[in-house]
Amino acid sequence: MKRWVPAFAGMTMILCSPVLADSNLPPSYWSNRQLPDARQEAQAQALMEQIRCLVCQGQSIADSDAELAGDMRDLVRRRIAAGEKPSAIRAWLIDRYGSWISYKPTAEPAAWPLWLAPIALLLAGAWLIRRRIRLKGR
Amino acid sequence: MANGTLRMTRAVRFAPLALLLLIIAALVWRLATPADTNVHSTLEGKAVPGFDLGEALPGKPALSSADLASGQPHLVNIFASWCVPCVTEVKVLEALRERGVRIDGIAVRDRPEDLAEFLALNGDPYERIGSDERSQVQISLGSSGVPESFVVDGKGVIRYQHIGAIEHSDVPMILAKLEQAR
Amino acid sequence: MIAETGLAALWLAAGLAALQFLLMILALRSGAEVARAMRSIALVQGVLTLVAFVMLLVVFARSDMSVALVFENSSVVKPFIYKVAGAWGNHEGSMLMWVTILAVAGAFLAVLAHRTGERTLLAALGAQALLALGFYAFLLFASNPFARLWPPPPDGQGLNPLLQDPGLAFHPPTLYLGYVGLSVAFSLAVGALLTGEVDSRLGRAMRPWVLGAWLLLTLGITAGSYWAYYELGWGGYWFWDPVENASLMPWLAATALLHSINVLAARGALKAWTMMLAVIAFSMSMVGTFLVRSGILTSVHAFAIDPERGTFLLALLAIYVGAAFVLFAVRGANLKEGAPFELVSRESGLVINNLFLTVILGVVFVGTLYPLFAEAVSGEKMSVGTPYFNAVAGPLALLLAALVGVGPLLAWRRERRPVLKKLTVPALLGATALAITIILAPQIHILPRLGFAVAAYLAAASILPLIGRNPLRAPLATWGMVVAHFGIAVALTGMAANSAFTTERLAIANPGDVLSVGPWQVQLESVTPAAGKNWTAIQAQLRATRGSGIVTLAPQMRYFSDPPMETNESAIASFWNGQLYTVVGRQDVSGAWQLRLWWKPFVTLIWAGGGLIALGGALALFGRIWMLFRRRSRAAEWRTERYA
Numbered sequence: 009m010k011r012w013v014p015a016f017a018g019m020t021m022i023l024c025s026p027v028l029a030d031s032n033l034p035p036s037y038w039s040n041r042q043l044p045d046a047r048q049e050a051q052a053q054a055l056m057e058q059i060r061c062l063v064c065q066g067q068s069i070a071d072s073d074a075e076l077a078g079d080m081r082d083l084v085r086r087r088i089a090a091g092e093k094p095s096a097i098r099a100w101l102i103d104r105y106g107s108w109i110s111y112k113p114t115a116e117p118a119a120w121p122l123w124l125a126p127i128a129l130l131l132a133g134a135w136l137i138r139r140r141i142r143l144k145g146r
Numbered sequence: 147m148a149n150g151t152l153r154m155t156r157a158v159r160f161a162p163l164a165l166l167l168l169i170i171a172a173l174v175w176r177l178a179t180p181a182d183t184n185v186h187s188t189l190e191g192k193a194v195p196g197f198d199l200g201e202a203l204p205g206k207p208a209l210s211s212a213d214l215a216s217g218q219p220h221l222v223n224i225f226a227s228w229c230v231p232c233v234t235e236v237k238v239l240e241a242l243r244e245r246g247v248r249i250d251g252i253a254v255r256d257r258p259e260d261l262a263e264f265l266a267l268n269g270d271p272y273e274r275i276g277s278d279e280r281s282q283v284q285i286s287l288g289s290s291g292v293p294e295s296f297v298v299d300g301k302g303v304i305r306y307q308h309i310g311a312i313e314h315s316d317v318p319m320i321l322a323k324l325e326q327a328r
Numbered sequence: 329m330i331a332e333t334g335l336a337a338l339w340l341a342a343g344l345a346a347l348q349f350l351l352m353i354l355a356l357r358s359g360a361e362v363a364r365a366m367r368s369i370a371l372v373q374g375v376l377t378l379v380a381f382v383m384l385l386v387v388f389a390r391s392d393m394s395v396a397l398v399f400e401n402s403s404v405v406k407p408f409i410y411k412v413a414g415a416w417g418n419h420e421g422s423m424l425m426w427v428t429i430l431a432v433a434g435a436f437l438a439v440l441a442h443r444t445g446e447r448t449l450l451a452a453l454g455a456q457a458l459l460a461l462g463f464y465a466f467l468l469f470a471s472n473p474f475a476r477l478w479p480p481p482p483d484g485q486g487l488n489p490l491l492q493d494p495g496l497a498f499h500p501p502t503l504y505l506g507y508v509g510l511s512v513a514f515s516l517a518v519g520a521l522l523t524g525e526v527d528s529r530l531g532r533a534m535r536p537w538v539l540g541a542w543l544l545l546t547l548g549i550t551a552g553s554y555w556a557y558y559e560l561g562w563g564g565y566w567f568w569d570p571v572e573n574a575s576l577m578p579w580l581a582a583t584a585l586l587h588s589i590n591v592l593a594a595r596g597a598l599k600a601w602t603m604m605l606a607v608i609a610f611s612m613s614m615v616g617t618f619l620v621r622s623g624i625l626t627s628v629h630a631f632a633i634d635p636e637r638g639t640f641l642l643a644l645l646a647i648y649v650g651a652a653f654v655l656f657a658v659r660g661a662n663l664k665e666g667a668p669f670e671l672v673s674r675e676s677g678l679v680i681n682n683l684f685l686t687v688i689l690g691v692v693f694v695g696t697l698y699p700l701f702a703e704a705v706s707g708e709k710m711s712v713g714t715p716y717f718n719a720v721a722g723p724l725a726l727l728l729a730a731l732v733g734v735g736p737l738l739a740w741r742r743e744r745r746p747v748l749k750k751l752t753v754p755a756l757l758g759a760t761a762l763a764i765t766i767i768l769a770p771q772i773h774i775l776p777r778l779g780f781a782v783a784a785y786l787a788a789a790s791i792l793p794l795i796g797r798n799p800l801r802a803p804l805a806t807w808g809m810v811v812a813h814f815g816i817a818v819a820l821t822g823m824a825a826n827s828a829f830t831t832e833r834l835a836i837a838n839p840g841d842v843l844s845v846g847p848w849q850v851q852l853e854s855v856t857p858a859a860g861k862n863w864t865a866i867q868a869q870l871r872a873t874r875g876s877g878i879v880t881l882a883p884q885m886r887y888f889s890d891p892p893m894e895t896n897e898s899a900i901a902s903f904w905n906g907q908l909y910t911v912v913g914r915q916d917v918s919g920a921w922q923l924r925l926w927w928k929p930f931v932t933l934i935w936a937g938g939g940l941i942a943l944g945g946a947l948a949l950f951g952r953i954w955m956l957f958r959r960r961s962r963a964a965e966w967r968t969e970r971y972a
Contacts, residue, residue: 030228031226031228031254031256032255032256032257032260033255033256033257033279034916034917035914035922036279036280036281040834040835040836040913040922041834041835041836042832042833042834042835053832057714057715058713058714058715060711060713062185062290062291063290063291064628065183065626066569066626066627066628067562067567067628068713068714071562071564071567073913075255075281076281076284076285076291079255079280079281079282079284079285080281080285082280083280083282083285101285103188103189104187104188104189104285104286104287104288105185105187105188105288105290106185106186106188106708106709106710107708107709107710107711108185108710108711109185110711111711111712111713111714111715111716112713112715112716113710113711113712113716114710118706118708118710119702119710121694121698122694122695122698122712122716123720125690125691125695125698125720126687126690126691126720126724129686129687129690129691130683130687133683133686133687134683136158137679137683139668140598140665140669140679141668141669141670141671141676141679142667142668142669142670142671153661153663153664153665154600154660154661154663156661159656159657159658159660159661160657162604162607162653162656162657163650163653163654163656163657166646166649166650166653167650169697170642170645170646170650172697172701172704173618173624173642174642175704176624176700176704177622177624177635177638177639177642180635181624181626181703183626185709
């Protein structure tokens with residue numbers, strides 16, 4: 009919810025770097041309102057936390073104060089309210105922006121190493137300690 | 147396993163060094179090729195998603211995806227009156243229009259009165275302008291900001307996405323892209 | 329003259345560090361009688377950097393605008409404390425602070441360490457000098473903090489308002505102290521690898537440094553998390569942002585080291601692994617600093633970004649860590665381990681603890697850097713964020729927390745008693761907590777549900793080491809362990825409660841409107857302008873009621889003019905059972921105001937737990953130092969008696 013305009017010498021703390029000014033239109037209706045149905049709102053919130061903001065690239069659209077993030081929240085809430093599944097909305101966004109848009113890695117081969125990493129690390133660790141611990145009693 | 151002393155094999159002893167070299171290589175690569183922070187649309191080569199925008203200005207034709215599959219290549223410019231780089235870009239677009247390019251606009255989050263003033267002040271290279279009040283068409287095109295432009299061929303397929311303002315120096319490249327899309 | 333004095337002191341210190349390194353080579357080659365000289369040099373080097381740093385503090389305190397760094401990062405009209413804190417709120421100053429702490433730690437090591445072999449200490453002092461030398465070069469050639477400006481401008485450019493906060497002014501020094509503590513462990517490990525004296529004496533010499541560093545990192549992360557929570561206004565306490573991960577990775581490595589070092593100190597075992605961890609822990613500090621300073625990963629908390637300086641840091645990282653790994657590869661062959669550990673023993677428990685901590689560290693490391701690797705290999709961009717880290721690190725952390733209850737109950741060498749029987753009560757508590765959440769809150773997710781169960785079990789299991797003995801006679805180190813482990817249970821409860829029961833309310837409200845969030849009814853009474861020294865704001869008056877309780881809150885949206893920015897100042901009301909967190913946003917066209925309200929049950933337990941973990945570390949550290957002094961004074965008495 010912060011907006012930092014210029015980067016200045018020495019220290020910069022860029023929470024969001026708006027290159028352009030904001031529009032004169034008010035935020036879209038569903039960008040800062042909750043859906044009346046609590047279950048749908050929870051679905052929307054969970055999805056919004058997974059979608060990376062295109063403007064403030066270190067934040068999800070749930071946290072970002074950028075207008076485009078607001079419009080994306082509006083899009084997510086409208087589609088959820090219309091009965092669309094969160095996974096379908098996420099796939100629709102990935103179709104347009106690539107897997108970059110999703111903070112949750114996709115199931116594509118390029119992301120497999122990420123999901124295999126914990127298993128591989130556990131196995132490698134177990135292999136390293138295999139002779140360090142005596143498994144059978146005396 | 148016998149109770150003898152344990153020692154590390156050569157592979158285990160050198161593994162950290164190998165990993166470190168790999169990591170350093172990746173970090174050096176990143177420092178040498180700074181990240182491109184632009185997020186590109188993945189719709190290049192695909193048909194323009196269906197949309198039907200309302201008119202942005204009274205009297206100016208509105209824009210829908212059907213208008214783009216007209217048999218002729220189009221340049222679709224995503225812009226806004228409140229966007230600072232758009233002011234200079236619109237003059238370059240004017241030059242493109244003079245060379246026969248069909249330019250359609252998608253005005254993002256704009257008000258008719260602001261838009262009218264913007265066009266009166268800076269020139270109007272657009273054949274049609276659609277009003278995208280909630281950035282929904284912008285998002286459906288995979289665009290991440292204003293200004294951005296898409297080269298769309300006669301069948302309504304996106305051939306090229308240009309992120310940021312089109313400069314005078316980009317004109318030959320844009321003309322070539324439009325020629326390829328013919 | 330003040331700035332020049334600082335610069336001269338820095339050059340002298342760099343010269344001494346070079347000398348110190350050369351003497352180490354001499355000492356290791358010929359065993360020459362240079363030991364005393366090295367100790368004195370390390371001491372003088374520490375004093376000189378301290379002089380340089382004090383000079384920097386003085387030019388900042390006096391707002392000497394003829395010094396470029398002061399001009400760029402300070403202004404005349406600033407509270408005194410932030411003038412001084414401005415000295416390290418920038419790249420050059422923070423690097424000087426880093427090297428100062430490094431050199432002072434080296435001086436302490438030279439004066440205090442008597443427990444390792446003399447040769448290992450000399451080698452460690454040489455390694456410490458080499459570390460410092462790299463940073464001196466960095467300061468003197470690439471980021472001179474004392475550069476002058478001519479003519480001196482009348483006023484400076486100001487300090488980022490976000491940093492004008494007591495929390496953030498003291499956050500970096502805490503982390504640097506932690507990082508540098510790890511540098512001493514690194515130097516001792518390198519020294520021991522050089523001399524081959526990897527033994528339990530080395531473990532005992534390293535332990536206080538690791539303990540102190542770990543304690544400061546724990547404090548730094550806990551405070552940083554709370555700062556992000558109240559200052560950023562998003563209601564979150566951990567975002568798995570690259571910069572946060574950069575601070576978490578050294579902590580995870582230090583936590584593993586803290587445990588494995590006990591095996592080295594008590595049993596003289598896990599030699600190679602502990603040396604490896606000591607190197608990794610400091611490497612992670614350097615990787616973290618590099619990631620933060622180079623700006624190669626997009627972060628919400630970027631600090632003093634400069635890719636060129638990133639190159640310098642990366643080169644230092646490659647040299648130091650590379651050299652240590654080469655040393656490990658070459659000398660590691662000589663490290664002999666004794667017989668395997670019994671499965672049911674303290675040793676095995678600590679090995680498994682290390683396995684889990686290292687895997688979690690690996691997962692955080694891979695998740696943070698994988699997008700970079702993927703882009704380098706395939707050109708495809710991807711994002712790795714909260715959903716990945718929670719899904720992968722969450723279950724691993726829960727498993728580890730469950731094991732934390734068992735480990736401390738095991739005896740060294742071989743546990744012959746039926747330990748599981750002792751855990752009956754904790755296990756029952758855990759099962760009860762699980763049953764309660766299933767009955768009362770059937771809708772919550774699996775991770776927070778298991779979090780409650782593990783926390784209940786661990787809260788009871790963690791105090792078992794004090795049961796069945798006189799707690800007052802238990803060593804302070806045992807108390808420290810119990811408090812820290814109990815702190816994990818406390819923090820876990822807070823995280824699970826926050827994740828399972830937080831309620832959020834977003835709304836566009838007019839004055840007079842009442843919104844409900846959790847058990848609270850919150851009325852927007854009015855919105856009024858407010859102003860401070862260098863900002864103006866709009867301030868919302870909120871009146872929150874729960875039953876008969878009433879609190880008022882006044883969140884603000886501030887506009888700073890110099891430099892221009894907008895910040896949200898959240899207003900938080902704390903209660904024993906949670907926090908009411910409120911944020912006011914912009915005005916709508918219709919004149920209504922955007923409000924964000926959260927009710928976060930038991931969220932404060934997260935930081936209370938972090939505080940307890942740090943307190944445990946402090947108790948253990950105090951206990952170890954106390955024992956050290958007692959032993960030393962006893963030895964002195966013994967000597968005086970004998971030679972009297």
